[in-house]
Amino acid sequence: MKVDKISELTTNRLSIYLRCLNELAAEGAKSVSSDGLANRFHLNSAQIRKDLAYFGEFGVRGVGYDIADLREHITKILGLDKEHRVGIIGAGRLGAALADYYGFQRTNFKVAALFDADKDKIGQHFGEIEVFDIKDFSEVTKKANIDVAVIAVPAEYAQGVLELITDAGIKAIMNFAPTPLRVSGDVKLKTVDLTISLESLSYYLALPSNVNGAGLKPNSTNRRKK
Amino acid sequence: MKVDKISELTTNRLSIYLRCLNELAAEGAKSVSSDGLANRFHLNSAQIRKDLAYFGEFGVRGVGYDIADLREHITKILGLDKEHRVGIIGAGRLGAALADYYGFQRTNFKVAALFDADKDKIGQHFGEIEVFDIKDFSEVTKKANIDVAVIAVPAEYAQGVLELITDAGIKAIMNFAPTPLRVSGDVKLKTVDLTISLESLSYYLALPSNVNGAGLKPNSTNRRKK
């Protein structure tokens, strides 16, 4: 079908499809239909077909998709066939946890360096990963071939750190600071805002239908009225 | 305007509006118009008005919104006027980092307990927070008045942990395991899937327009035909 601009919703789903295919492959399956995928993993078959069709004709009519083949295609589309190298700014608990996060390795991301401004932290190691002085960010980044940055500093420092990162030529950034950041056009910034997610949970709990359900009162048995 | 079902997109924006109002209030401002808010924080004024109007008529025509008043309204709508108590399952690095996460406290969430199955971890303390045996989840949850659970365990354990949580009557859950989970109707589950976010960054870097910019290899094979 080929189209100019692919929605991020589509690429997010490609990640999911890839996971599903991995699971099927691990079970020894060789091919699968969009309906098969959809039923197994609670997805929508039309959407799967449409998402995939944006990138090419990967299926065979009347048959379905070859699993190994499709995995390879999606892996390439998502750029997961080459390793990405990650620099994490902020060597606090969150930064350290992320440095250790198995999910990074699992998808061909390798944490190459941590950065901090705190003299006490600089030079420390978390596992194999060294903490560098944030002042040396640009230099270390180049040496270590870092192409993805993670912002794990308090909100008030985030915008400054962001500029440091973009000045160093990094084009892909993940931000954990709960604050909206502004970037110029050709940089991709993903903000994971836990505060917003938490408050959305709080909203749900505060909903009239829930105030008598679970909650702060111990003498509740969690009754529910449909 | 009053409507039955409020979109999560709207409630997420309420969180953002609240932040903006806090900032304005800290600067001593007393009232603000939707246009004023929009320009200052790069939002859309019509959307602000519409979002707020779902919950009541908080503004004054020709004048704008009273900041203190609006803060109070949004705080109540989001249920942030009462404290939430959080239990984190998984006392690994991620769980420990979250237990320490300042963002929780900032919005009236208090981490009350950690849980793990690892005998070595049970009984440990992270700051003030004790690690309990996951077997005692239901009991501890009731004693500590926990109403929000956070899943910070490896993906393969997540579904089991989820069931434990819902069995204990918890209605609001945040999941960090990179796997889709199934819940019954009256439980609110928010999954923060870092893997998907990362792969979306990777997709961006792999885009034809970027392969010759930053990146590791100059020899691209994925050119695009329009």
Next chain:
DNA sequence: TGATGTGAAGCGGTTCACAGCC
């Protein structure tokens, strides 16, 4: 025949534009 690829319809959310009110 059976499953893909895709135009068309449907749906939800955003933006516009203005009537209504201070």
Next chain:
DNA sequence: GGCTGTGAACCGCTTCACATCA
């Protein structure tokens, strides 16, 4: 006059339904 609250237009994503092809 100025800004809110809101119907209507708009837009993009999802779902449907079917022509197409192995």
